[in-house]
Amino acid sequence: MDEVVPSTVCPFCHIAVRPADYFCSNCGKNLHPAPLGTGVFDIAKLYLLSLVTLIVAIQYTVSFMNTINSQMGKQFQGIEGL
Ligand SMILES: [Zn+2]
DSSP: OGGGSOTTBOTTTOOBOOTTOSBOTTTOOBSOSSOOSOSHHHHHHHHHHHHHHHHHHHHHHHHHHHHHHHHHHHHHHHHHHO
């Protein structure tokens, strides 16, 4: 099983490669035939997705709070008018 070979050494030409490399810089072979979501880019995409989700959630919460605040303001204005 070539997939279990440490990713810091190319399993084909045995030259030192970076763990994040997808292809060997010496022989050009594919070092990670099937990345299973543990690659740097997959993690970066996951962080980006969670960041976007967080921003959207904050915007939704702010607009919801603004709606509640305006409704509460109208109610307080009605109480003050009495
Ligand atoms: Zn190689």
